[in-house]
Amino acid sequence: MVYVDDILLSGNNLSEITTVKDNLHSKFHIKNLGDLKYFLGFEIARSQAGICINKIKYCLELISKAGMLGCKPASTPADPSVKLHADDSIPLTDPSSYQRLIERLLYLTNMRSDIAFVVQQLSQFIYTPRQPHMQQAMRIIRYLKNAPGSGILYATDNSFRIHAYSDSDWATCATTRRSISGFCVFLGTALISWKSKKQTTVSKSSSKAEYRSLASITCELQWLQYLLKDLHIPCLTPYSVYYDNNSAIHIAKNPTFHERTKHIDIDFHITRQKLHDDLIKLLHVSSTNQVAGVFTKSLYPSPFNTITSKLNMHNIHVHLEGG
Missing domain, CATH: 3.30.420.10 (Ribonuclease H-like superfamily/Ribonuclease H)
Known part of the structure; x- marks a missing residue:
C-alpha cells in the first residue's frame, strides 16, 4: 500500500518483503520504520489474540481541536428525536468550521462504524450548515469522548x-x-x-x-x-x-x-x-x-x-x- 511517501508492506514471506525493501531503498533511499504501529492515522496493536486497529490519537486530536476535552460524554452519536432539515434555522456565519469538522469525522468513519450514519446525514448539509447541524456534530464529539480508543479486533483464530x-x-x-x-x-x-x-x-x-x-x-x-x-x-x-x-x-x-x-x-x-x-x-x-x-x-x-x-x-x- 502506497500513499504519497508512506509505504506499507504486508505478506507471509519475510524474505520477499526484505527483497522489496532493499530494491526500494536502492532507488529511493527509504527509511525502515520496522513493524507496523502507525499508518495514516491508524494505530495497530498486536498480541497473541490478534491485531487491533484504532484511531485513538486522531480521535483525541479531533476532540481537542473542537474544544471538548472537558465535555460530558453522550450515550449515542445522534438524538433520534431530532430530525435535521436543510432550512430549519439561520445559516452559520462561518460554515468553514463545520466543513472542517465534518471532513475530519468522515475520515474517522473508516474505523468508527458506529458514527457512520449520523456523519453521512450531516455531510449533506456541508455547503449551507445551520445551527442544529453544528449542534449534532458536537454531539458526535461528545459521544467519541466516551471511548476514543475503540477499534476493530481481527482475531488470530478467526474463521x-x-x-x-x-x-x-x-x-x-x-x-x-x-x-x-x-x-x-x-x-x-x-x-x-x-x-x-x-x-x-x-x-x-x-x-x-x-x-x-x-x-x-x-x-x-x-x-x-x-x-x-x-x-x-x-x-x-x-x-x-x-x-x-x-x-x-x-x-x-x-x-x-x-x-x-x-x-x-x-x-x-x-x-x-x-x-x-x-x-x-x-x-x-x-x-x-x-x-x-x-x-x-x-x-x-x-x-x-x-x-x-x-x-x-x-x-x-x-x-x-x-x-
Whole structure:
C-alpha cells in the first residue's frame, strides 16, 4: 500500500518483503520504520489474540481541536428525536468550521462504524450548515469522548467465512424523501466493510427501497469475492446475507411476482442473479437483531448499545480511560 511517501508492506514471506525493501531503498533511499504501529492515522496493536486497529490519537486530536476535552460524554452519536432539515434555522456565519469538522469525522468513519450514519446525514448539509447541524456534530464529539480508543479486533483464530447484514429505511431524508441503505460485512467475527448511504433516487414503495439495499450489498460481496480471489484466499460461498424484510427476500427468491416487481428497474435484479449463481443466500433476521440498522437510522441508547456490541469493536485503552 502506497500513499504519497508512506509505504506499507504486508505478506507471509519475510524474505520477499526484505527483497522489496532493499530494491526500494536502492532507488529511493527509504527509511525502515520496522513493524507496523502507525499508518495514516491508524494505530495497530498486536498480541497473541490478534491485531487491533484504532484511531485513538486522531480521535483525541479531533476532540481537542473542537474544544471538548472537558465535555460530558453522550450515550449515542445522534438524538433520534431530532430530525435535521436543510432550512430549519439561520445559516452559520462561518460554515468553514463545520466543513472542517465534518471532513475530519468522515475520515474517522473508516474505523468508527458506529458514527457512520449520523456523519453521512450531516455531510449533506456541508455547503449551507445551520445551527442544529453544528449542534449534532458536537454531539458526535461528545459521544467519541466516551471511548476514543475503540477499534476493530481481527482475531488470530478467526474463521474465513463471510456473512453480511443489510437494511434500508424508507423515505428517511426529510428534505428529499430518499431512503437510506446500510450494510456491514463480517469475515468471521471481524468487521471488514460497512456503508451508510442515501439512495440516489426516491423510491415510491418500501419494497423498492429494500431491493435497492439488497442490490448494494450484493455488489459489495461480488467485489469482495474478486478481491479474495486475487489474494489467493479461499472463502466458501454462498455468503449469508441477513435481512429483516420478508417481502424483499421473497421477491428475490421468487421470479413469478410480476405484479409486485414490474416497477423495479432491471439493474436491481442483480440480487436474483447472484442468488441463482450461489454467490449469496438470503436469511431472515428479526429487526431487533438487524446489525445493519445502526447504519440506516438513529437509535435510542438501549438498542444502539445492543447493536454496536455486535460490531466486534474493542477498546484496548479502556484502563487508561477510567473504565
